[in-house]
Amino acid sequence: xxxxxxxxxxxxxxxxxxxxxxxxxxxxxxxxxxxxxxxxxxxxxxxxxxxxxxxxxxxxxxxxxxxxxxxxxxxxxxxxxxxxxxxxxxxxxxxxxxxxxxxxxxxxxxxxxxxxxxxxxxxxxxxxxxxxxxxxxxxxxxxxxxxxxxxxxxxxxxxxxxxxxxxxxxxxxxxxxxxxxxx
Ligand code: PRP
Numbered sequence: 001x002x003x004x005x006x007x008x009x010x011x012x013x014x015x016x017x018x019x020x021x022x023x024x025x026x027x028x029x030x031x032x033x034x035x036x037x038x039x040x041x042x043x044x045x046x047x048x049x050x051x052x053x054x055x056x057x058x059x060x061x062x063x064x065x066x067x068x069x070x071x072x073x074x075x076x077x078x079x080x081x082x083x084x085x086x087x088x089x090x091x092x093x094x095x096x097x098x099x100x101x102x103x104x105x106x107x108x109x110x111x112x113x114x115x116x117x118x119x120x121x122x123x124x125x126x127x128x129x130x131x132x133x134x135x136x137x138x139x140x141x142x143x144x145x146x147x148x149x150x151x152x153x154x155x156x157x158x159x160x161x162x163x164x165x166x167x168x169x170x171x172x173x174x175x176x177x178x179x180x181x182x183x
Contacts, residue, residue, distance in 0.1 A: 007176070015180035019162060020155060022177040025137075028154045029057070033064025035152055036105065036135065043130060045069040046102045048095060050076065050120065052174070053109035056166040057137045057154075061107065074106075076120060091123065099127040108136045109166045110157060111150060114143030121148050138162065138179070 007015075020028075047065075049058035051073050062071055072095035104124060108117060111134075121132055134150040138157035163169050164176030173182075 009173070009176055011172075013173075014183045015163075016160070016183045018178050018180050019158060019160070020165075020179040025154075025165060025177075025179065026060070029060045029137075030064050032135065032152055032154060033061060033066070036061070036065050037067045039133070039151070040067060040103055040105075043103045044101070045105060046095075046099065046129075047071045047105045047107060048124075049073045049107045050109075050116065051093070053166045053168070054107045054137075056174070057109055058107050061135070074120060076116060091120075099124060099129045102129050104129045104132045105152075106132060106134045108134060108150070110138040110140065110162065111136045111143050111146065112140050114146030117150075118147045137165070138167075 045067065047058065047062055047069055049055065049071070052075075055073075058071065058073075062069065073093060074091055074095060075093040076091060106117065106120065106124070111117060117134060117136075121134075124132055132148070133152070134148060135152035136150040137154040139150055139153045139155075140157045140159060142159070158181070160181035161169065162179050162181055163173035164179045166174055167179065168174045169182060173180075
């Protein structure tokens, strides 16, 4: 789909095209839920969403995973566009005291450089979980900082500025039910 999309949520901003429709996302999230359940035949699973971008994806995904699980979120400190250096990343919101023995599924909206994920995984690994895997809705596949490739990926993302379904531009457009690229 291209050209102008007449959506009152956009407040006049034009979207170049819709990259993934609401229906495409729903179908893929349903399939991902099955993939996740199949990958964890036993053990305690904690789904950890990385805020803010993952908030819609997490809420849709967990309802499609037919097995017991718990949900929590992480907020990572960042300073402007620069994350603090590796080893000093700070969790602004820290999920729970002990992750020991839990299977952690870290949920990201989009993997770009991979820096966010790498830093978070490094911090979480110190807490001796049983495993850490990543589920990313979108992967741009040009991560150069990534030490831990996502095990579950919703879509290969085009190299465009994407908004919607949790992704923002200056905090706007997170509430779009589809994923679009801005003009
Ligand atoms: C965005 C996005 C990912 C990260 C990906 O988060 O939600 O978390 O950047 O980029 P990377 O792979 O290059 O690290 P942002 O810092 O914009 O915060 P937000 O989730 O609150 O939107």
